[in-house]
Amino acid sequence: MAEAPLGDFPLVTDAETDPGFADRIRATPGGEGLLRCYACGTCSASCPIRAIDEEFNPRRIIRLSLLGLRDEVLRSQFIWLCTGCFICQERCPQDVRITDLMMALRNIATQEGYPHPTVQAIAEMLEAHGAVLETGDFENERRAKSGLPPRRPPAQPVRDIIEGTGLGGRLRAAKAKGAGAATPGADAKGGEA
């Protein structure tokens, strides 16, 4: 019996797509170059995460975004797996600025109530300590023993910035909703893009 012509590829129907998604990405800092992608795959071929984790595939994420599969992208774990190394951005022949684009997708996911729990924890840490690690008396005693001057990053101005842009509120709202983002299994298939 002949196999279905599309094999295991899922059909994408209009009902699942958001035709405005690509424009939303393009209007977000870092996402401006999205439409220039011609799917050559240089990004995926260069990606250090792609080489070790099937779930992450930058070319596929760009195709999903261009198709308008908004929820599949924003509620995924995979958009949070980019390690931010810029190698794809450096090599992309179309100047899609892919590392920046991955950050734009995370920014949109955060706006839509799907921030990764790690980024929530980081923001809380920064609001409390002005740094991602506490630098208090214990740490400064160690520094003094090594002949190093004390470090006391100020928390208040950092808190003011995070609250001032509305990020703090967005993260708290997502947490209260228990949206907890990054619903595992939104699509765990990496596949060849």
Place this chain on the structure above:
Amino acid sequence: MAQGRSYALFLGCNAPVRTLNYDMATRAVLGRLGVHVVDIEGFACCGYPLEAADHLTAVTMAARNIALAEAQGLDVLAICSACSGTLMRARHELVHDERLRAEVNARLRKEHLEFRGTAEVEHLLRFLHEEVGIDRLRALVTRPLTGWSVAVHYGCHYLKPSEVVGGEDDPEVPHTVDELVAVTGATSVPYAERQLCCGGGVLGYREADSHKLIAKKLDSVVAAGADALEVHCAFCAVMYDGNQKAAERAAGKAWNVPVLVYPQLLGLAMGIDPDELGFRHNRVRAKELLARLEGVSAAR
């Protein structure tokens, strides 16, 4: 001229707590070079960890740090590549985008700060390579690390995005750190995974992936027969030195590769005592290497 000038030392979040060796060695070396460092109390996180959540928040945090240095008329020297990269990218964006600058400055007004773009931001190693210069460093080497094989880890944000942070390096074939290592008398050895990212960016999101990247790198470093891995980023140091044991457990093998931050190498070559260079804070002990050094100095 770099000598006799003062710079604001930007340590970031990790160096002051987790890589005291980098902090110590940087101060020791810059002191010998006649470069004064100023610790600005108000410095906070560079903004990098929040780029994933909100671009404006991250850029504002970066701008605030730069504005603090500008208020004192100082350029910024950063020792963590994630910090230098974030500050330089934010600076670049703010200098070229008037609207963003106005928006960010409105948010800094409460602290009476303003980003004007008058302060330069540089990574410590670019500063050493471009401002101090290889010739001047060579003149200060009194104890060359002859016979040491060092694997150079350029890291990502020291090179990329190249148009903003890359200086004279070609991101695919960089050379500046090899020259900085060569001037210490050590040999920079080629190895297959020289370009590989440390995985710091994915550590908080999928730790197992970061361990796999550490394993790939250190397998390659060991295969090349290197005595040590050179790094010049606080986060890369945390990954390869601080997390080497955890990655060994995950991989079920042992590498035991000493990880030296660049100013430790340079400092040793300049004759500075290992204690002053913070070697007691190296998680993977470099005892065997340092013992070799004693041999070198005894022979001199």
